[in-house]
Amino acid sequence: MNGTPGQDGTGDEAPKRRGRRPGGQDTRAALIEAAREVFAESGYNDATVRTIATRAGVDPAMVNHWFGGKEALFTAAVQIPVDPAEVLPELLAGDPERLAERILRRFLLAWDEAGGGAFAALVRSVASHRTAVRLLREFVAIVVIDRLARALEVDRPELRASLAASQLVGLGMARYVVRLEPLASADHDTVVAVIGPNLQHYLTGALAAPE
Template sequence: MDPVSTEDSTSRRRGRRPAGQDTRTALLEASRAVFAEHGYERATVRSIAARAGVDAAMVNHWFGGKAGLFAQAVLQLPFSPLELAEALRDGPDEQFGERIARTFLTRWDGAGGHVFQALVRSVASHEEAAAMLREFFGGFFAELIRGLGSDQAELRTTLCASQVVGLGMIRYIARFEPLASAEVETLVTAVAPNLQRYLTGPIG
């Protein structure tokens, strides 16, 4: 049999893709799913490559290994922090908590919850993920709270982070019902008052 034909048929059987941009995209998508299911430590290059339908060598080729793939696939938020901050500031201060709840839920839902799942499930075993969470929520919320002129900015920051991260864990990871399948506006109505108090209310 012709060697080229044999190679082509083998590739088709294994579902491999050409080493191009579609391979990179397939690896990113597959890794988000695998990291979400297993966390960083238990996810393997081989399982990610198999999910993507490519050779495991492509992970090193495109990302330099699992750590590089994790950084590209998981530590990429499904929104621009700058754009998000501008959107949250666009409105009355007394509705800030409502905008935070609605915006985060909408963005995480729009990403299918997979980015959040992979990030949080990997926090316990991968310091880069934990640092990313602390840096993002700490810096992000602290800046917003300083803009509101509230006192005790550090405490308020961590309280807001606990509400947003905790809500994400229950909705996308633990999947407690009925919260996991509740409409966004139902959850906004429920949690926005807590966020608003953390932002501008008395917390003494």
């Protein structure tokens, strides 16, 4: 055959690999940019480390090197002000029937300390509000609430996770994006008192069985 080096004999050149990036911070920034695109396109669950790394033009090992995995890359890409690996043990400690209270206080504390506007910035960080809300809801359901539900060994953990995530993301949208009063300026005790029982029901209460 007359194929030249780098060809498979069909006359088509093999795909060219991108050159190594000049610095570590460039690699990190490229991964964050690629992650935002891939998460927006595929959702949290279907986005893969390999796809993100390929989009960024780096080795997939760089994701673990810089972020430790997909979960931490997501938190960096959309600027979530909490580390799920740190907060989950904190939330699981204590009475399971007060789990909703702990979740809400941690949620409010994290976003209020970040200035509140950080939640709105998160929503604006991807292509559209609808995509951002979907991504955040998926992440909260899969990475946080589903793990909590399975640790509690309750029934229908996936349904509970999606219900609880919708409650939390809805709270974030109303308080920080739409700034719906009086919820936007309500103190933490008030928010916990009025939303906590419903969230706790989603987490540990009896869910209606399908007919």
